[in-house]
Amino acid sequence: MSVISKSASSKNSPTLSLEQEINPWQAQAARFELAASKLNLDPGIWKILSVPQREIIVHIPVQMDDGSIEVFTGYRVQHSTSRGPAKGGIRYSPEVSLDEVRALASWMTWKCAVVNIPFGGAKGGVICDPKHMSQGELERMTRRYTAELIEFIGPEKDVPAPDMNTNEQTMAWIMDTYSMHMRQTVTSVVTGKPVNMGGSRGRTEATGRGVSIMCDEAVRALGMKVEGTTVIVQGFGNVGSNTAKHLYLKGYTVTGITEYDGALYNPKGIDIPALAEYRKKAGTINGFPGAESVDKDELITRECDILVPAATENAITSQNAEKLRCRILCEGANGPTTFVADEILENKGIFVVPDILANAGGVTCSYFEWVQDRMGYFWTEAEVNQRLEAIMVESFRDVVAYAAAHKVNNRIAAYMLAIDRVAFTTKQRGMYA
Numbered sequence: 001m002s003v004i005s006k007s008a009s010s011k012n013s014p015t016l017s018l019e020q021e022i023n024p025w026q027a028q029a030a031r032f033e034l035a036a037s038k039l040n041l042d043p044g045i046w047k048i049l050s051v052p053q054r055e056i057i058v059h060i061p062v063q064m065d066d067g068s069i070e071v072f073t074g075y076r077v078q079h080s081t082s083r084g085p086a087k088g089g090i091r092y093s094p095e096v097s098l099d100e101v102r103a104l105a106s107w108m109t110w111k112c113a114v115v116n117i118p119f120g121g122a123k124g125g126v127i128c129d130p131k132h133m134s135q136g137e138l139e140r141m142t143r144r145y146t147a148e149l150i151e152f153i154g155p156e157k158d159v160p161a162p163d164m165n166t167n168e169q170t171m172a173w174i175m176d177t178y179s180m181h182m183r184q185t186v187t188s189v190v191t192g193k194p195v196n197m198g199g200s201r202g203r204t205e206a207t208g209r210g211v212s213i214m215c216d217e218a219v220r221a222l223g224m225k226v227e228g229t230t231v232i233v234q235g236f237g238n239v240g241s242n243t244a245k246h247l248y249l250k251g252y253t254v255t256g257i258t259e260y261d262g263a264l265y266n267p268k269g270i271d272i273p274a275l276a277e278y279r280k281k282a283g284t285i286n287g288f289p290g291a292e293s294v295d296k297d298e299l300i301t302r303e304c305d306i307l308v309p310a311a312t313e314n315a316i317t318s319q320n321a322e323k324l325r326c327r328i329l330c331e332g333a334n335g336p337t338t339f340v341a342d343e344i345l346e347n348k349g350i351f352v353v354p355d356i357l358a359n360a361g362g363v364t365c366s367y368f369e370w371v372q373d374r375m376g377y378f379w380t381e382a383e384v385n386q387r388l389e390a391i392m393v394e395s396f397r398d399v400v401a402y403a404a405a406h407k408v409n410n411r412i413a414a415y416m417l418a419i420d421r422v423a424f425t426t427k428q429r430g431m432y433a
């Protein structure tokens with residue numbers, strides 16, 4: 001089904017229902033179709049790239065702490081292996097769906113191509129509620145999920161990493177389970193591992209660090225100054241808290257932070273290291289003394305220079321895009337903006353740093369981890385950060401120059417650049433013979 005033909009008949013007019021609008025796979029497909037049509041993409045390559053290469057569905061039995069047995073459904077979708085092994089995180093959430101994982105997998109393909117690293121795209125997800133599971137239950141689920149995927153993952157096939165509600169401990173369990181099956185330690189099967197077992201220095205902070213570098217570039221591109229530039233960040237998990245921390249350390253004024261259960265605002269700026277400490281102890285941002293509590297949905301529409309959505313998909317839709325009052329939207333999350341909202345933001349003149357560029361610092365550092373594991377030689381944190389910055393800055397400049405040259409917005413420029421690179425390799429390899 002063509003998403004574009006439904007939604008873009010009069011320019012990109014929002015004729016989708018809200019349910020269609022917030023379907024991440026449709027959101028991905030709509031941007032793909034628009035970019036592919038502007039590229040005059042070969043119809044055969046179009047067909048190949050508009051569907052995932054492989055979709056794996058597993059049902060994972062797990063003995064729970066009370067002795068009962070639960071069966072969890074998990075997915076791993078490999079969208080493309082054209083430019084290298086599939087690469088992408090694993091997410092644990094009650095909201096996981098096959099369409100979401102499909103979208104996230106294809107975004108990984110485009111993201112790796114935008115930053116020009118030698119990977120394809122994949123993503124995994126398990127439908128579960130990690131907030132209500134013990135460490136033991138999470139470990140057993142992770143190990144069986146890994147065992148079910150054993151022949152589909154590997155350093156040269158598909159290399160998972162953390163995403164929402166997974167972390168370096170999850171990666172350690174996957175690495176160990178894979179290694180048990182292979183009868184030898186294989187560190188490069190996953191990235192985002194603890195540093196003592198082959199993880200890369202800097203990986204935990206890399207996505208947020210990369211988002212902060214993208215804010216620097218956007219500010220420079222618009223002739224603004226860091227001093228006095230205000231930022232609101234949605235989500236205070238791995239990406240949001242590290243973005244806020246790096247922006248705070250660089251001298252930005254972080255005026256707002258939202259979480260799923262509350263939000264904080266201080267027009268003079270929030271002390272982010274103090275908030276991180278508070279959250280560690282209290283388990284929530286609510287009640288932090290250095291800011292007032294405000295409504296979380298209203299906060300993202302308050303005036304600020306930069307808005308960083310760093311939580312879930314669909315934070316910005318046709319329902320609230322018109323109300324945004326930021327100059328720059330720098331997307332830490334995957335898919336925070338719907339296709340319909342894109343046009344509204346463009347009409348408002350908001351400078352968008354799209355997800356497949358803005359949050360690519362994580363996978364770029366994962367690439368460094370995979371390289372270091374395969375060499376068995378590890379870089380200093382300064383070396384990692386320097387290489388990360390070089391790739392992020394170059395990619396930003398590539399996308400912005402492409403947008404200017406082709407008279408498209410930054411998001412479509414990023415898709416066009418990525419699709420062109422993946423299409424070229426797919427054709428060169430002849431991945432249809």
Ligand SMILES: NC(=O)C1=CN([C@@H]2O[C@H](COP(=O)(O)OP(=O)(O)OC[C@H]3O[C@@H](n4cnc5c(N)ncnc54)[C@H](O)[C@@H]3O)[C@@H](O)[C@H]2O)C=CC1
Nearest residue numbers: 163164165207235236237238239259260311333334359362
């Ligand atoms: N971890 C990584 O390296 C990368 C993550 N991403 C994307 O960044 C986003 C966040 O991922 P992580 O930070 O890793 O996950 P995380 O699980 O560490 O943090 C997500 C945070 O968002 C909060 N949250 C959930 N719903 C919210 C809502 N409606 N409003 C405000 N906050 C809400 C959660 O409570 C949590 O603190 C996801 O879209 C993920 O796919 C993208 C690139 C790399």
Ligand SMILES: O=C(O)CCC(=O)C(=O)O
Nearest residue numbers: 088089161163362363366
């Ligand atoms: O580090 C990686 O391999 C992937 C991170 C990820 O899942 C993402 O960029 O969305």
